[in-house]
Amino acid sequence: MLDKILYADSGTGHTQEMLKILLDIPAFKNSEINILHVIPPQVSADALAEKWEEGGKILSEIVKNVNIDPSKVATILKQGDPKDTVCNTAQEINADLILMGSRGLKRLESFLENSVSQYVFQLSDRPMLLVKDDIYVRKIKKVMLALDKSESSSYALEMALYLLRDYREAELYLVRVNPDMNADLELSTAEMEQNPILAPALQQAKRMGISAKCIVKGGKPAQQICKLADDNNIDLLLLGSPDRRPSIAKNLVDLDRLLGTSLSDYVRVNANCPVLLVRK
The missing domain is CATH 3.40.50.620 (HUPs)
Incomplete structure (x- = not known):
């Protein structure tokens, strides 16, 4: 049921701590962890190269910080709109769970500020574990x-x-x-x-x-x-x-x-x- 986990890195919040906590639970002991970092579209080849290198370092640092068994982790570096990329990657790898951070924005504020987690929550058909930036993450008891x-x-x-x-x-x-x-x-x-x-x-x-x-x-x-x-x-x-x-509107964003x-x-x-x- 939890064979493939997609960890969508946002660079903020407590999602790394949450991932560490999950990996201590027996249900996750055989899970494959897929860590995704998305590079926004760049205006020049030099900027893209710089962001690509930076993204690779970020992925390596996450693997190191979380202390994941290298045989059970895959790092994914992509360029594009983070919202669509998270949804598409979850489909591509057939993720059983998406783990990502959330700013906890409310309704219209979330829509207007282009919230990635809000978009993915509404349009993905995968279970999602959302960790707000302003909460304290504890061992799960x-x-x-x-x-x-x-x-x-x-x-x-x-x-x-x-x-x-x-x-x-x-x-x-x-x-x-x-x-x-x-x-x-x-x-x-x-x-x-x-x-x-x-x-x-x-x-x-x-x-x-x-x-x-x-x-x-x-x-x-x-x-x-x-x-x-x-x-x-x-x-x-x-x-x-x-x-x-x-079903006819699976790919349409409904404002309501x-x-x-x-x-x-x-x-x-x-x-x-x-x-x-x-x-x-």
Whole structure:
């Protein structure tokens, strides 16, 4: 499930730290790491040569800093628009996960400032792990999975169980936010574990020897998910992110989508921990 990881270098933030942390998790022990650095189009041959050499040094430095087994890493240096290049490279190598940094820009600001992560998030069909520049990246011990009735939520559960199946240091928080329930209502542990959406997931986790607990809250899902992540000091948040584009428009940029009105877009921007958005 995680055979090929595409690490898209932005030169900023904490994505290198996140990559180091991931490589300590058993699920990633056999993964091939593809490190991509993109050179913007240059106006002259001399400028291109200079940027090409600089890009090669950046890739070598990342491999050195992260201390990756050379047999499990491939470096990719390309020229072009970073947004399109990341998406195209993910397709070319058939990446199982894209890891990249994010400035955490909001909606219109993100669109107007030509955010690479926003563009890739909206147009790629690959799972993405986004690490905002202004958050503190910690060793993964508390993983939160927000569940609902959607197909993408089921894929997120598969991913969470795969990530934690042999990783005994982590605890899985299974979360259901019900918009029809009063936000102030407090349920007992037994009531939360019997929630029809969480109960099957809890049983799967237990069968795999994964430590798990359930949380059921009412209120606005996007805001509550971010609040629960903060309240429980979550190190990694997983969320199903459905691909809402009709097949005829796969290659078209929809302005409404780029303005970011979805629950997953809200969480991507506002969560104070790395966010893994799962698609399949």
